[in-house]
Amino acid sequence: MYKTLAFRNMKRQLRNYLIYFVTIAMTISLVFAMNNMIYNADLQARANSFASLSVGLLVLSGFLCVIIAIVLGYANAYILRLRKREFGTYLTLGMKRHQIVKLFLLENSFLGIFAVGTGFVFGSLLYQGLMLLMSELLDYPFAFSFVSAKGVIITIIMALFIFAVTFFSSSVYLKRVTIYELIHGENKVQKVQHKPIFSVCLTLISAVAIVYAFTNFSTHLEGVFKEESGSEIGLLWMIALLAIALTLFHIGLAKSLMYLLLKSKKLRRRGTNQFVLRQLSATLSSNALLLGILAFLISFAIIAANTGFLYKAVEEVNVEKRFPFDVMGNEDAHEAPAISFEQAKQAIEKYTIIERSIETPFFTSGAVDFLKLTSWYDENFTDRDVYLRESDLNTLLRALGEEPIKLNNEYAIYSDSAIIESYDFSKQTITHNGKLYRLNDVEAKLPAFVWAYFVIVVPDEVVDGMQQVQTAYAWDVKESDFDAEALQKALSYKEPYSNYFVQRSDYRIQSYERLDSMAFSAILIVGVLYLGFVFILLAMAILALKTLSAISEDEKRYRILYRIGVSKAVQTMTLAKQILLFFAFPVIIPILLAIPIAIVSEQFIHLLGFQEELSMQFLSIVIVAVIVMIYFIYFAVTFAITKKHVLMQEN
Incomplete structure (x- = not known):
């Protein structure tokens, strides 16, 4: 009986589960592709250093699984809030709490299996894309790669961990919540800031700090590559300043922008703009800190990806300079x-x-x-x-x-x-x-x-x-096309150290050093891209969940529009505009930063006398395109769910 009811509930609530499903499928596809790349036998055979360096990627995957589990727990909380009345009715009719927990577990299991299966399918395609990227970075011909049994097993273990954490948080909530809390949703009161002078000043000061941090970031980055003393500390300080400035900039802007826009009579009298601006004023203000953090994470993804490719370009030339002879x-x-x-x-x-x-x-x-x-x-x-x-x-x-x-x-x-x-x-x-x-x-x-x-x-x-x-x-x-790894092994010896032996060599082989450097650069690039895209994915998921968590309030406000005669088409456009602007708020500045980041990166490479193999501007376009694609997927799903709950009920 529970299986039938759970399956029926899942189909009935499928649209509400879309954000949950999309987030699981996309994150699992990334984790699946990364784990299979880590355990790819061909990669490990081509570069000995890849095997040891890839352990770091595995640790990174484990860390990201914890973050993913937390975000999915937040997604489950949204679903629980959306179904409060349903679960409250179950309790009123005499169903036991452990039975509701079991029912919810079965629903999540059905959906989770389907989402993981979808993630494995898309992850297999993404895995081939990762292998193509690695073949370019390690300079060897691309060939179709079969998935690794170890990679699949590790991914399944990580998926089980994610579901265990999310289910545990949901079961704790269902076991503690009262019937009254389930039947009666709480009405959130938003505090709208009047005359946000402090917020405006905070925004302006933070904008200056962003420019200062970005300018000095490139200076210290150049010093790091030139091995100048103190550059590493300076670089870390600039990253910290950039993180704080970006976060504070969006906090200040979130609490002041709508207030300033509402001052424009021409703007607010056009269509339903005043309604949209007032909606956003409360939403942005209450989520200001979160939006600031998300903006930094997206900016970090763009900066890290460019820095990874920049490091590769510089390191390849450094190998030529440090090891100009073959042996x-x-x-x-x-x-x-x-x-x-x-x-x-x-x-x-x-x-x-x-x-x-x-x-x-x-x-x-x-x-x-x-x-x-x-x-x-x-x-x-x-x-x-x-x-x-x-x-x-x-x-x-x-x-x-x-x-x-x-x-x-x-x-x-x-x-x-x-x-x-x-x-x-x-x-x-x-x-x-x-x-x-x-x-x-x-x-x-x-x-x-x-x-x-x-x-x-x-x-x-x-x-x-x-x-x-x-x-x-x-x-x-x-x-120079000899077996560099075999020769390096022939020129190495074992030296006793404490209770074990260490591998040493008094000889350096240029092609081996290049391969070693390329392996490290490849791991760095793939790692930052992986981290960056997961951050972007989770950031969009959080934005979607924040929007959906306010559905009950939006439903009441859009009912007012309906009663004063606003057509369904105008309501739909108003809702789309509201969600679009909320989603765009933490994304616009990071995307705009991608342009100067690409320009500075290319100028930096040329300044050091290097020639990049891959245009940094092209790379930034690709990264921005991926961000926009993820943005559009989450926007479309969020809009569809919100439209169903907020507008469709009025017909």
């Missing part, structure tokens, strides 16, 4: 290497042909005169200043196709990190055989094959009498 290695002069230069050479020749080999010695004076000028140095520091001969540097520069340097009683500082340019060495001098050597230049052009933060490049005679501390090797090979 690079280093030997300590005082320790026997685990894998010698000759052994490394033999290993390389098993996979490809060596075309060029460069050997570069490094020396030390035993002093720390230059290291003392940096933030890396402390009293327990064991490293010493490292020197490089001018002729050896010029050999490297010629191999890289760059002009050699000429030092005339001068020295230069070279490093593989851009942060070196932030230190001042101008007052430091070198004395050798009565000659004084002053600073010529500081450059971040050194290949990453020396175990030192930086080296001091000096004329050859200056290193006479110094001790050689290490030797760097660089090889260029004839064919």
Whole structure:
């Protein structure tokens, strides 16, 4: 009997359940696609780092499942409020509370199974789209991917967790609520703010703060990529300021905009505008904090997606700069290497042909005169200043196709990190055989094959009498399409550490480093897109539920329009306008921010001398298109449900 009644109730209430159904189906499709990508065997085989990095995505999925469960619990609360009288009638007729809970569980189970099944179908298509994106990011040909058994099982477990949380919250409510509370819905009284001077000032100040935070965000972001000291902290402060400013801006605007618009006689006398503005005045004011938070989450999704692709573009070029040779290695002069230069050479020749080999010695004076000028140095520091001969540097520069340097009683500082340019060495001098050597230049052009933060490049005679501390090797090979992972494994060894062994290597392979970097960039991009789209999806769901939760109040107000002779067509247009403006409120500013974000991102890439493979403006258009699509789906469903309850009853 319960199954029949539950199934009949589900069909009868299907339109009311649409928001619940759409949210479950869309979120499960995202989770399904992500989990199957995480456990894709081909991806894990192509990039060893993907397997370890993908654990972070799995944790992210778990975190998002908690958020999804909370939002769906809110959706269930809306459905319960909508069916208060029905459940109250059941109790009045003698049905036990546990029977109502069981009935509601069966209804949710039927709908949940259908929604999860729909999510799996669309998730399978989305999974192929994710694999296409990963193939582009990891630079390998796309092929159709079968779903993973582990991915399906993990998704089912997460779906069960979501339903368990939502059902628990609903059952607690049904077991505690009284018959009176079910039969008589409470009438909410909205406080309309008069003369919102404080809110207007808050809006203006927040707008200035948004511009300031956005401008400085790009400055600190550039500093992070250039490895400038303090940029990370500055970036976090700007993100925090942007979050607070966006939230306060929408709070102030929500409490003042409708009041200001109602001051315009021409605007409010046009059609049913005054009715719409008064409706929105109460709704926006009571939901101001929520709208501000949603606006930030949507902005975060857009900024994070652009930053992810920006990181990929910059990191690809950084790999080329840090590892300009096909294979690079280093030997300590005082320790026997685990894998010698000759052994490394033999290993390389098993996979490809060596075309060029460069050997570069490094020396030390035993002093720390230059290291003392940096933030890396402390009293327990064991490293010493490292020197490089001018002729050896010029050999490297010629191999890289760059002009050699000429030092005339001068020295230069070279490093593989851009942060070196932030230190001042101008007052430091070198004395050798009565000659004084002053600073010529500081450059971040050194290949990453020396175990030192930086080296001091000096004329050859200056290193006479110094001790050689290490030797760097660089090889260029004839064919670069060899198995980089296999070669990296051949050049690695296990070193005991505490009670276990760690994998180490004194050699760097350009193609392997590129693959490793691409895997990290891909995980970052997919992760922020996943997080962003789930945030947007849940934001729209909350907007829809907020609109639907006020159906009883809207029904009374639209009945007044009906009684004063407003036609059904005008009522429909008025309702559509009201819902459209409420939905658009937290979305407009984030979408407008997408334009300067894209422009700044492209300018930033060009400023650093990089060329992006994917237009940031095109990327922003795609992201905005997805937001608009999700927006339209939730708007259409919300409007259909509201129209049924608010307008259709008058006929």
